[in-house]
Amino acid sequence: MDGPEADAGASSDAGVTTGFLARRLGVSPTTLRSWDRRYGLGPATRARGSHRRWTPADVSMLLEMCRMTAAGIPPAEAARTAMEHAGRSTPQSPSAHHLPAVDEQVAEPLYASRSGSGLPLGSVRQECRGLARAAVRLDAFAVQQQLTAAISAHGLVVAWEEILAPALQAVGRKWQSAGERYVEVEHLLSWHISATLRHLYVRGASAQQGAHSSPVVLACVPGEQHTLPLEALNSTLTERGVPTLMLGGAVAPDALIAAVRRVGPAAVALWSQSVSTASTPLVQHLMETRWGVRGARMQSRVLLCGPGWKRTRIPGPLRPRGLHEALRVLSALDLSTPA
Numbered sequence: 001m002d003g004p005e006a007d008a009g010a011s012s013d014a015g016v017t018t019g020f021l022a023r024r025l026g027v028s029p030t031t032l033r034s035w036d037r038r039y040g041l042g043p044a045t046r047a048r049g050s051h052r053r054w055t056p057a058d059v060s061m062l063l064e065m066c067r068m069t070a071a072g073i074p075p076a077e078a079a080r081t082a083m084e085h086a087g088r089s090t091p092q093s094p095s096a097h098h099l100p101a102v103d104e105q106v107a108e109p110l111y112a113s114r115s116g117s118g119l120p121l122g123s124v125r126q127e128c129r130g131l132a133r134a135a136v137r138l139d140a141f142a143v144q145q146q147l148t149a150a151i152s153a154h155g156l157v158v159a160w161e162e163i164l165a166p167a168l169q170a171v172g173r174k175w176q177s178a179g180e181r182y183v184e185v186e187h188l189l190s191w192h193i194s195a196t197l198r199h200l201y202v203r204g205a206s207a208q209q210g211a212h213s214s215p216v217v218l219a220c221v222p223g224e225q226h227t228l229p230l231e232a233l234n235s236t237l238t239e240r241g242v243p244t245l246m247l248g249g250a251v252a253p254d255a256l257i258a259a260v261r262r263v264g265p266a267a268v269a270l271w272s273q274s275v276s277t278a279s280t281p282l283v284q285h286l287m288e289t290r291w292g293v294r295g296a297r298m299q300s301r302v303l304l305c306g307p308g309w310k311r312t313r314i315p316g317p318l319r320p321r322g323l324h325e326a327l328r329v330l331s332a333l334d335l336s337t338p339a
Contacts, residue, residue, distance in 0.1 A: 015053035025066050026136030039079035061086040067142045070130030121170045124254040128163045135189040143192045160232045160323050188215055197231040202237035215243040217265040226273040253282050264291045267301040272308025287316055
């Protein structure tokens, strides 16, 4: 038996309700009504005296509208294209030409949604809004398109700091405030971001075959599974020709120390997302670890990355704030030490 939400909006052969469709698309019901009034993007058939019902064809048309507006195409142009793809003619009503379009940007943002599917994005790039909207409506193809376009247009550093990371943080905040809701959104967005970053890593690493410089080791502290920030750093370093060794999430202390002794890294980037996972003894152990031949022992520089280290008071480690600063700090180090 379907749940109450399905009964309320998704069950009938006549189509879904406006509220259900708004949640599906990640926009507000006000936006759907505005698109109908301005551009004719309403249900293809209307029953006199009853609530609007949206058929699968109507939903496909509006999905196309969402994808195009998320990509930065003006709403009027996106509406014309969506209707053409749906085989519907564009209305020539006065309202479509004379109503000001400025409130499109007010009605549409997710954080202003009254349908319960809004994300607390704040002031961010338009590409971030588009990525968040695609994730909320579980549009995997659009999510991947948005990611690829953002990185191609801005480079990985800007794309991460101004588009990808803000979208992830907004989903995380919404998940915390909404209980179990939005878990699927976070999983979808995280998976696609990780897949994209790993693709970039493979492309960069393939050009480094035969390199003999010491790598930068990247690892999450024990109990920490948030690997995406380190994946972004890993891919960017590789893109810039710096060898890396990515150990991933929740690396055991003994395993991390063993890896450092075996590969002799120029630096170790250690990620902690929350204060509860930040380990001062692990940092001290890393800073005391020596590697290399007897008589010429060396140490690795330690970078404490992530908000979990904010209460850690220990002299010596580098503390970059964000991807851009981590790259700047690492570029100032001698990363050419032979392995």
